Amino acid sequence: MDAQGRGRAGDIDPADQWVLNPHTGEYELRLTPSAPQSGVPGPRRSAPSPSRSGAPAGRTATPVAPGRGVPPPRRRRGAPPEEPLPGRRGRRPVKKKSTAKKALLWTGGTMAFVLVAAAGGGYLYIRHLNGNITSVSDDGASTGGFQTDKAINILLIGTDKRTGAGNESYGDKDSVGHADTTILLHVSKDRTNATALSIPRDLIVDIPDCPTTQPDGTTKVIPGTDGVRFNTSLGQDERTPSCTVRTVTELTGIQADNFMVADFNAVKTLTTAVGGVEICLAKDIDDKDSKLKLSKGTHTISGEDALAFVRTRHSVGFGGDLSRIGLQQQFLSALMRKLKSNDTLTNPAKMLKLAEAGTKALTVDSQLDSIGKLKDLGLELGKLNVKNLTFTTVPVVDNPAEKVKATVVLNDATAPTVFDMIKNDVSFTEVKKKASASKSAEAAEAAARLKGTKSAASEVRVRILNGGAAAGSAQAELEYLQNEEGVLKSENAGNAGVALSRTTLEYAPDQADQARRLAAVMGLSGSALKPGKSVTNSQGLPTMTLTLGKDFKGAGVSFTTATKAPEGVQQSTADKVECAK
Secondary structure, X not given: OXXXXXXXXXXXXXXXXXEEEOOOOEEEEOOOOOOOOOOOOOOOOOOOOEOOOOOEOOOOOOOOOEOOOEOOOOOOOXXXXXXXXXXXXXXXXXXXXOHHHHHOOOOOOOOOOOHHHHHHHHOOOOOHHHHHOEEEOOOOOOXXXXXXXXXXXXXXXXXXXXXXXXXXXXXXXXXXXXXXXXXXXXXXXXXXXXXXXXXXXXXXXXXXXXXXXXXXXXXXXXXXXXXXXXXXXXXXXXXXXXHHHHHHHHHHOOOOOEEEEEOHHHHHHHHHHOOOEEEEEOOOEEEOOOOEEEOOEEEEEOHHHHHHHHHOOOOOOOOOHHHHHHHHHHHHHHHHHHHOOHHXXXXXXXXXXXXXXXXXXXXXXXXXXXXXXXXXXXXXXXXXOHHHEEEEEOOEEEOOOXXXXXXXXXXXXXXXXXXXXXXXXXXXXXXXXXXXXXXXXXXXXXXXXXXXXXXXXXXXXXXXXXXXXXXXXXXXXXXXXXXXXXXXXXXXXXXXXXXOOOOEEEEOHHHHHXXXXXXXXXXXXXXXXXXXXXXXXXXXXXXXXXXXXOOOOOOOOOOOOOOOOOOOOOEEEOOOOOEEO
């Protein structure tokens, strides 16, 4: 059997034939290890499908120069080294790319979080990985797939399904596969930062009605349920991952672009594939439920030990699910550091094992069902620096309706701010923003609109239109402005007849002081102010026009987006080593 087949040939390990090109950060096939290589390897080319004659169908076979498409003959022992191929001399050196950024393909969930990395690495050299991937319909719950010119939101779900060797001994062996570990991974539009938001499985939520594609192609609407645990958004009543996506949208206001799901096997096979992950314990742990027994200090764990680590909760923190989430975030940070290390990136055998393990453990939505699509996503996520990946958790408090505390509810004081920061692409870490000269000029011009004198609230004359907000929003905002802010010269002008994504305030040049006052009252940004012309109100007087867009959150709710997380919100970054307590 030849070296490209499923075995070895001439004692050559197939994995050893993949060599990291330091100039491109990609692995390239070297069928003849002793064959001379050019100074800068050229890009790989897909081989055309051969006809029976050995030449591509419909074409004439063309001889290929040694070193280009096929390996050249071996050089005889003692013979002088061959000269570089013609055309290679005098080329400008290629700027070396960061192999870490090239191959660090971000992922999430205790189980699902690493799978983009595995699949993204695998695209470099194995096409048959496509056959490993399982996909299911998103049932219209997502945006239809990520886009390269927008922020990215991926929902990563780790289920508690006990399928696979040895997993039946963990807890409920008959589990239908609930959403045991869920992370919403948000990657900024400029790719400088990301936020991994953990959603507690015991959070009380309202699960909406879920249209779900059946095996025969028909659609069945699974009725929603109010006031239940978040983890029942998957598995319970035959709910699929698309229902978890809808539940997250209902909870946070953030619609995922794609989703990924994995079960217990993923964390075992992936940690084994990378040779183990180094974790740190601040104390000895002997947890009978998770079966984890480790001493204080650092340990390299994989397989069963890795799964036991991420399932441990009774021996850390307060002994509940929130403590387990913190442990999982520490584990995922360590795994990210291992994935981007040279020990992983420069080891072809390890990368191959990682790709195989990851794609076999992965279930994705139908918009993300091939190595090519995962590769495109991976290249976007790979632009991220590990120090700007922030792990945080949905802010919650104990459920006040329970005497024996078993579930949690949203912390209404801080959760909305966290959700708004993610929706508005605000980083949880300090990052240097990329900005072109034109964008900087536009921002400066918008900011200038807020500078200057402001009229009294009683002098602001404005009509309010509903241009995409919830029904009744124009009247609700009118009542707030009149009763709470003293903007008495205001009126409800009905529907705008057009849907706007963002709220706008149009005004004439001589109304700029009124516009600045209303912007201050409502928290409008300079970009929301649109210098233009006034209109005539019902009394025949010139007035400004406020059009409430889809970003309107409610009467009296400021449009100003927080620039940092509320005090007390737990967060950590993936570059820091933390020890479980």
